[in-house]
Structures are given as structure tokens and as C-alpha cells.
Amino acid sequence: MSNQRRIVVDDTDSDIRYTGSWVLDQTGDLNKGGNFGPVYRNSVHSANTSDASFSYSFNGTSIDIWGSNNIANNSGVITPSWACYIDNIKLPDQAPFQFFENNWVLCSQDKLVDGPHELTVNVSTTGQHFYFDYIEYLPSSTVSLSSKTLNVDHLDPAIQYGAGWQDLGSTANMTSVAGTELTFEFIGTSLSWLGFIPTELPHNASNATFSVDGGSPATFRLPGLTSDSSNTIYNQVFFTTPNLTMGKHTLKVVHLGSRAQTPLTLTNMFLINGTFPSTPSNTQITQASSSSITPNQSVNSDSHKTTIGAIIGVVLGGLALLLIIGGVLVWMRRQRNHREARTRPRLEVDEMGYHSLPAPPVPFVVDAQPQGEFTQRTFSGPVSTATRSTSVYPDSSDPSRERPAIREKRGHLVTSSVTSTSTDLVSSTTSRPSRVVHHEDSGLRIPGPEPVEEVPPSYTES
Structure with a gap:
């Protein structure tokens, strides 16, 4: 990375x-x-x-x-x-x-x-x-990092950029604002600052200062480019600190230039005898102020807080459990009602009335449907099913009827023909008037079989 x-x-x-x-x-x-x-x-x-x-x-x-x-x-x-x-x-x-x-x-x-x-x-x-x-x-x-040199990238979390710094692509940070500051806490014995001089920005030279551990600022020059230069110059060492005692130090850099001059850039730093940061210094850590509580008081307070927390946790846990159980019961009841609604026979009534007709024992046939019209189906089985006397697909002139309800009805009819007996069919067929047929003698007679007399065969002497 x-x-x-x-x-x-x-x-x-x-x-x-x-x-x-x-x-x-x-x-x-x-x-x-x-x-x-x-x-x-x-x-x-x-x-x-x-x-x-x-x-x-x-x-x-x-x-x-x-x-x-x-x-x-x-x-x-x-x-x-x-x-x-x-x-x-x-x-x-x-x-x-x-x-x-x-x-x-x-x-x-x-x-x-x-x-x-x-x-x-x-x-x-x-x-x-x-x-x-x-x-x-x-x-x-x-x-071991002893006597090693580390390359510290411009994105290192220990670098603190003040107001006025900005990204320069993905390779560096830069500032053209006078008075802009940067601080960097490090452990080591020496540090070198590297940047580049962009040809796209002003070429006039400018200055900046660096100081270590609050010492006197030292000025370093940002040379810029000649007026006719068209190439950006990379990997420029802008300054190197004096040798320092091994330990923790703070570097502070202040830009003295303006927007009409070459900017101060940072790509990386070479740090001698450096270490890896254990905690990023740009992370804000707020510490509670000290109080007059004694160690024993602190322990008792923590114990009291723990007891209250445990009670609250038990109460909340019980409420959560009750809510979960209630939700499960409601869900199970809805599922049961839903299943009963799906298995309960449904009768659809239109303005022409409901009719029960006997169904002949012929196979179930599915025909291609013209849009807006339903063709009568027949269903196999020993019992009849409910059917309607009028079209159940809506005409274009009747927008109040919707096709999804029809698909549901068709599915219900297929299920009923297989699983249930129509009690309406029995009552309907037994209520019809009987038909009397009187048979008359035509005078024709079917003759009976002629009598046959069987005689044994005749034998002659040899």
C-alpha cells in the first residue's frame, strides 16, 4: 500500500x-x-x-x-x-x-x-x-528497523496537513498558500523531504521553512523552473534535517510562497532509524479529565453500574423475547387463515346467476384464448364443477374486470373437479321432472328354435 x-x-x-x-x-x-x-x-x-x-x-x-x-x-x-x-x-x-x-x-x-x-x-x-x-x-x-532508512509516503497517517494543503493527483500533496503549515511526529535521527516541481503551475521560485522540536526555523528554497521549461522535475530533495539524537521528534514546515510562485509539494520523506507508527497521530483521541474519585470509589461505582446494566439487559431481553413470540404467533395464525382460504370452495356469482351443470366424462381441454373472451371448458371426472353462464374474461367495454382474478378462478376450478363432490349437482338433478314413456305391442314375434331329434349312427356286420 x-x-x-x-x-x-x-x-x-x-x-x-x-x-x-x-x-x-x-x-x-x-x-x-x-x-x-x-x-x-x-x-x-x-x-x-x-x-x-x-x-x-x-x-x-x-x-x-x-x-x-x-x-x-x-x-x-x-x-x-x-x-x-x-x-x-x-x-x-x-x-x-x-x-x-x-x-x-x-x-x-x-x-x-x-x-x-x-x-x-x-x-x-x-x-x-x-x-x-x-x-x-x-x-x-x-x-528490526535499527539503522534502517524508511520511505514515508505523503499519505502516511502521521503527517498532519494544515488548512491550505490539497491533493496533487495521487502522487503528492501541495500548497500555494502563504503561512500553510505541516507537522510530522517521528522517531529517528534524520529526515529528508522530497517533492517535485510541476510545470503546469507558476515557475517562480519561492521559500519555506522547517524546524524540529520547536527550534529556530531554517529556510529552504523551492527553485521553481525556468520560464521556457516544459518538463516537470521529480524526486527533488528540498531539505534534510541535521543529525538528531535517537528519539521522538516533531517536524514543522511552513510555506512562505504565494499563488504566483511555485508551490510546496510533498511526495515522500526518507527517515533514518525510523519506526512504524503504532497509532495514527491524525486520529483524534479525547481523554476524560481526572477527578477526585479514589480507587475504591471507582471500583464501587463500576460495580453499581454493572448491576444496573445487568438488570436493564434482562428486562430488555425479556421484552424482546415476548415480541418475538407474539410475532411468531401472529405469523402462524395468518398462515393458517391463508391456507384455509385457499382450500375453501369458492363460488363466484355474476349478474346472470350461478348455475350447476353436469360435466360429461371427457378429458380436460385447454384452448387458445382470444383476448377478452373465455371459451367454455369441460372437465373430466365423475362429478360436475361450478361454471358460469357468461364470459369471464372482460370485454374491452368493461374495464372493471381484471385478468388476474380470472387466472385465479381457473386454477380453483381445476382443483375442485378432482378433490370435491358438488352437492349442488345432486340437488339440481333430483329436482328435475321425470319423463313417462308408454310402450305398445307391435305384433311381431321372434320364432323360437326348431326341435331337433338326435338318432345314433347305423352299424353293419363285417
């Missing part, structure tokens, strides 16, 4: 193991190249042979390797080239960039298992110099 403090390891650190032909360059000649600022602590290690490599052991969860981008394209061959490995696993290659720049990420890995790891970088070149500057990694919580 951008607001987490990372350990910075310079190329001169004795824990870095170099193999092959390396040269320590502290001339500062590279500081003038590009617009990404000078090299870190004015030193780099360079190599121009293919037998060069270095390795570094660390405990952490992410790592970046920084150097100076110094690419040449020799007939389509990019040189120098390099390969970075974490625990013998190759990291993704960075896309080549044709211009020289310091403070360039050579390779990175931000998703490592928390624990010990081994970094290895192998260099391949045909004469073009490869430049290695420093390493940054996010350490494990068990790593």
Missing part, C-alpha cells in the same frame, strides 16, 4: 552481495540526466559485462528494484538486459524505454508470502552500462 513505510536499501549496503565486474559510481554525473531527479544518495553500481549479478536476502511481502534506465538499441538488440528472480522464480520483464532516466523501476513484485526471500538480479550487456541504485521492500513485522 502507498501509505505503508518501506525499507530503503542503498546500493552501498553491505548486505548486498555482488558477483562479477561492478563499479561504484559516486561522481554524480548521472544526476543531470532525464527529469526523474538525482540518484539516491549520489551513488550507483554499474556493470558493462555479462558476468555481473547481485543478490539480497530480505523478509517481507513486496519489493522494488530501482536503477537508471540506460537502454541502447543495437540493430534490434536491446542492451543492457537483466532478469530478476525471487526465490528462483523469474519476475515479469519491464517494457524497454528509449530515454535515459534515474529512479527507474527495473523490476518489482508486490505479492509475496510474508517471510524470508532471496532476490537475484542477472545482467547481460554488450558494453552499454547497467546501473543499479537501491532496493525498497515492505518488511515483515519481525524485521
Whole structure:
């Protein structure tokens, strides 16, 4: 994360193991190249042979390797080239960039298992110099910070921005208001402030001051840019504090410039012998004022409060339980009424009256319905069902009837034909008048069968 403090390891650190032909360059000649600022602590290690490599052991969860981008394209061959490995696993290659720049990420890995790891970088070149500057990694919580340098991001929670400061994109904070203050509490022995000079804002130089632990303010210059400059200059060290005794200190910075001058910006700070903040200082913590209560009185008061709290908790818990039980009973009653309403036979009556008709034992047929009209259905079964003598789909001239009620009625009819016997059908069929049929003799007679006399066969002597 951008607001987490990372350990910075310079190329001169004795824990870095170099193999092959390396040269320590502290001339500062590279500081003038590009617009990404000078090299870190004015030193780099360079190599121009293919037998060069270095390795570094660390405990952490992410790592970046920084150097100076110094690419040449020799007939389509990019040189120098390099390969970075974490625990013998190759990291993704960075896309080549044709211009020289310091403070360039050579390779990175931000998703490592928390624990010990081994970094290895192998260099391949045909004469073009490869430049290695420093390493940054996010350490494990068990790593000692003694004699370490930390990179403190501008979003660090310990930084207190006063009125007049504002975000400058996602890379920095800035102010152009005279008198604007910033405070930063830290533990360490030295601190360096870094920012950049934006070409989009006024180029005129301005000043600001810093002080440590309420000491006399020291003025530092914000150089700005030339009037014809079109490039933003990054990674500028605006000031470095004197060496301090190891312990807690407070930095205060005040901007003295105006809106017509170059702003004061902050991207990050390098903190030597720093620590991780245990509690963000920008979190407001209000403490109760002391009183004359003795320790014994405090204990008795706490005990009394605990008893009252327990009683209130029991009462509220009982009320909540009663409400829950009541709600469940109401819900169960509504569910039972709902089920009874669904299973209870319903009769629908219209202006033409209700009729009970016998249903012939033929299969149930579903026909396609023209809109606004209901075609008579027949239902199979030994009993008849209730049906209506008129159309039950509404005509366009009768908007008071709604289609959802019809769908409900159709479902009810299907259920009734299977599960219930129509008592109305019995009363209706028994109340009809009987029909008398008188049969007459036509005079025709069906003749009976003719008598047959059976005689045994005749036999002759042989």
C-alpha cells in the first residue's frame, strides 16, 4: 500500500552481495540526466559485462528494484538486459524505454508470502552500462528497523496537513498558500523531504521553512523552473534535517510562497532509524479529565453500574423475547387463515346467476384464448364443477374486470373437479321432472328354435 513505510536499501549496503565486474559510481554525473531527479544518495553500481549479478536476502511481502534506465538499441538488440528472480522464480520483464532516466523501476513484485526471500538480479550487456541504485521492500513485522532508512509516503497517517494543503493527483500533496503549515511526529535521527516541481503551475521560485522540536526555523528554497521549461522535475530533495539524537521528534514546515510562485509539494520523506507508527497521530483521541474519585470509589461505582446494566439487559431481553413470540404467533395464525382460504370452495356469482351443470366424462381441454373472451371448458371426472353462464374474461367495454382474478378462478376450478363432490349437482338433478314413456305391442314375434331329434349312427356286420 502507498501509505505503508518501506525499507530503503542503498546500493552501498553491505548486505548486498555482488558477483562479477561492478563499479561504484559516486561522481554524480548521472544526476543531470532525464527529469526523474538525482540518484539516491549520489551513488550507483554499474556493470558493462555479462558476468555481473547481485543478490539480497530480505523478509517481507513486496519489493522494488530501482536503477537508471540506460537502454541502447543495437540493430534490434536491446542492451543492457537483466532478469530478476525471487526465490528462483523469474519476475515479469519491464517494457524497454528509449530515454535515459534515474529512479527507474527495473523490476518489482508486490505479492509475496510474508517471510524470508532471496532476490537475484542477472545482467547481460554488450558494453552499454547497467546501473543499479537501491532496493525498497515492505518488511515483515519481525524485521528490526535499527539503522534502517524508511520511505514515508505523503499519505502516511502521521503527517498532519494544515488548512491550505490539497491533493496533487495521487502522487503528492501541495500548497500555494502563504503561512500553510505541516507537522510530522517521528522517531529517528534524520529526515529528508522530497517533492517535485510541476510545470503546469507558476515557475517562480519561492521559500519555506522547517524546524524540529520547536527550534529556530531554517529556510529552504523551492527553485521553481525556468520560464521556457516544459518538463516537470521529480524526486527533488528540498531539505534534510541535521543529525538528531535517537528519539521522538516533531517536524514543522511552513510555506512562505504565494499563488504566483511555485508551490510546496510533498511526495515522500526518507527517515533514518525510523519506526512504524503504532497509532495514527491524525486520529483524534479525547481523554476524560481526572477527578477526585479514589480507587475504591471507582471500583464501587463500576460495580453499581454493572448491576444496573445487568438488570436493564434482562428486562430488555425479556421484552424482546415476548415480541418475538407474539410475532411468531401472529405469523402462524395468518398462515393458517391463508391456507384455509385457499382450500375453501369458492363460488363466484355474476349478474346472470350461478348455475350447476353436469360435466360429461371427457378429458380436460385447454384452448387458445382470444383476448377478452373465455371459451367454455369441460372437465373430466365423475362429478360436475361450478361454471358460469357468461364470459369471464372482460370485454374491452368493461374495464372493471381484471385478468388476474380470472387466472385465479381457473386454477380453483381445476382443483375442485378432482378433490370435491358438488352437492349442488345432486340437488339440481333430483329436482328435475321425470319423463313417462308408454310402450305398445307391435305384433311381431321372434320364432323360437326348431326341435331337433338326435338318432345314433347305423352299424353293419363285417
